[in-house]
Each structure stands twice: as C-alpha cells, then as structure tokens.
Amino acid sequence: MERSYEEGLIAILTDFGDIDNYVAVMKAVIMKENRRVKTLDISNNVLPFSIISGSYLLYTSYKYFPSGTVFLAVIDPGVGSDRKALIVKAGDWFFVGPDNGIFWPIIEENFSQAEAYSISIEKSDLRNISSTFHGRDVFAPIAARLAKNGDPGFFGDPLNLESLSKLSLIKMQKDGAYICFEIIHKDVFGNVVLSSKGKILSIMGKDVEVLKKSDNKKYIFKNVPTFSLLEENELAIYENSFGFLELAKNKGNLFADYGFKIGEKVCLKK
Structure with missing residues (x-):
C-alpha cells in the first residue's frame, strides 16, 4: 500500500557519530530511493558498539513518533557475520536493523501485534553489499522502500519472534x-x-x-x-x-x- 507524503518518516539511530560521512551517505541512499521521505535523527552518538544503550534510546523514543514511522537502527558490531537483517512491525511502527536484540524490548511490549521478517537480498534486489556497511547497502534502502510501501513481506521472509536475539532493559x-x-x-x-x-x-x-x-x-x-x-x-x-x-x-x-x-x-x- 502506497503511503502519503506526510506518512513517509524515517527515524535514524546509530553509533556512527558526527565526524565521518556514514550518516550522510545513508541519508543520500534513502533520498535516491524515496525523494519524498523525511528523515529525523534520534541520535548518531550512541556509545560505540553499545547495543543496550541504543535499545534504551529506541525504546524510550518510539511511542512519541507518528504511526507508520520507520525506525532505522544501526548499532551493528556483528556486521558481516551470519546475524540476520531484520524488518520488525510492532504496533503501528516499523523497525529496520540487525538482529542483535536492539528491537527486543519493543517487540516484547507489542508482542501480540508484532511481526518479524528476515530481509531477503534476492527478493529486495540488493546489490554490491559491503561486508562492513550494511547501514548503507541493506538497511537504508529497505527503510526507504518500506516508508513508501508499508508491507514487510515485499522485502523479507517471516520469522518466528522467539527465534530473534533477545535483550532486556530490566535486570534485577x-x-x-x-x-x-x-x-x-x-x-x-x-x-x-x-x-x-x-x-x-x-x-x-x-x-x-x-x-x-x-x-x-x-x-x-x-x-x-x-x-x-x-x-x-x-x-x-x-x-x-x-x-x-x-x-x-x-x-x-x-x-x-x-x-x-x-x-x-x-x-x-x-
């Protein structure tokens, strides 16, 4: 289903910082895929490699965004490994990023309304994928297309939620x-x-x-x-x-x- 201009919003969370060109290149890829989409940075200064810190920032932010927002979260120390690349639909929001637990607290909170998909390189026709920058070559283009299309099934294959990597923000x-x-x-x-x-x-x-x-x-x-x-x-x-x-x-x-x-x-x- 095509989205309207006003619904095309991608919220970005990374540990890339503000010095290098990583975030700008991801946004350029998004704009090439979807000229009308808006982007908004949650933060690009997550403590490097800290999945739990990124998960906290995402968890405490997502409900303030309008329904249909696509969250692009790239804190990805496992890039290039066999970890899955995910699309998650939880409640009224979409999430794109690595399967390393960063989305799990949100999935738990919306479990009865959550779906997960493993991004298919073939189905999504993704090419020239770097082994160190999936933010640019996998997650950014998928987020841009999802903001237009709104159907994760176009880009990936369904997953059992219990098969996903888990992380808890509550430990006592x-x-x-x-x-x-x-x-x-x-x-x-x-x-x-x-x-x-x-x-x-x-x-x-x-x-x-x-x-x-x-x-x-x-x-x-x-x-x-x-x-x-x-x-x-x-x-x-x-x-x-x-x-x-x-x-x-x-x-x-x-x-x-x-x-x-x-x-x-x-x-x-x-």
Whole structure:
C-alpha cells in the first residue's frame, strides 16, 4: 500500500557519530530511493558498539513518533557475520536493523501485534553489499522502500519472534541486603540509567546507599524527584522522565567523575 507524503518518516539511530560521512551517505541512499521521505535523527552518538544503550534510546523514543514511522537502527558490531537483517512491525511502527536484540524490548511490549521478517537480498534486489556497511547497502534502502510501501513481506521472509536475539532493559538481582542492577545508558550530562523502572524508589528511604560493584565503593544518594532540591555536586537517585531509575551528580558528570561503565553492576540498599 502506497503511503502519503506526510506518512513517509524515517527515524535514524546509530553509533556512527558526527565526524565521518556514514550518516550522510545513508541519508543520500534513502533520498535516491524515496525523494519524498523525511528523515529525523534520534541520535548518531550512541556509545560505540553499545547495543543496550541504543535499545534504551529506541525504546524510550518510539511511542512519541507518528504511526507508520520507520525506525532505522544501526548499532551493528556483528556486521558481516551470519546475524540476520531484520524488518520488525510492532504496533503501528516499523523497525529496520540487525538482529542483535536492539528491537527486543519493543517487540516484547507489542508482542501480540508484532511481526518479524528476515530481509531477503534476492527478493529486495540488493546489490554490491559491503561486508562492513550494511547501514548503507541493506538497511537504508529497505527503510526507504518500506516508508513508501508499508508491507514487510515485499522485502523479507517471516520469522518466528522467539527465534530473534533477545535483550532486556530490566535486570534485577538480590545480593544480601542489596538489590543490584546494570548500567544500561549514560546521557550527555553523565547521568547513569539503571536497568529498573523508577517506581522501586517508593520502597527506599530519603538517603540510598549505592554500592559500585567494580571497586566496592559505597556512596549515599539523595532520593529526590528533581534537581532543584539538591546542592551543586550532590548525588541524586530519581525516576527519570522516561520512567527509569537514574543516578546523577547535580551540575556534574557522575559517569566520568566516578568511573562508571556501561554494563557495570550497581547495587542499592535502603
């Protein structure tokens, strides 16, 4: 089914950064395939190779976009391997990118309304495919065509959802008196997002002991709803604007100043 001009939107998420030409070349390929489509960048500064950080950004963004949006997500450290190239339809949105778990939280949330397809090189008539830049040679042209056509079956073969790579943004583990989580994202301010929804703070006190497992250092974070309740450089734990549990240093960079890393375990004690 052909889409109207207003419905042709591709939202782009990559770890390519702003220095090289990768994103511009992908957009050029999209425009050659579909001159009328609009593109909008979610971010091209995902921490390099961090699939979980990219998945968090995608998961917390997609519902704000109009129905029919095609999300082109290329955080692809497995490029050139035998990992599948995917088209996913979840709810009213489409997703194009590698099968590495980045789409799984969205699929889970829309499971009864989700479909997945393995992109067929033959069916899609894709040619001259680089072994290191599927963003340009596979995902960008498919996203552009999907924005016009809206039928994943034209470009791929159906897959069982359970066969897809899985990734979870919610991870929690008891460790004695502590509840432990993983760091899944850090934002431009150095704030640290944990693998939990922020509602867990309702069982915490005003001061929360935070154990950084990598070096066993302990810190006290203020359980507050907003930064205006803090002094400069005070440590805060709060529910962020997307409903996830987050740590911050007010007007400072917690991630850099305290040596946190994506994937690191952080434990909370009441």
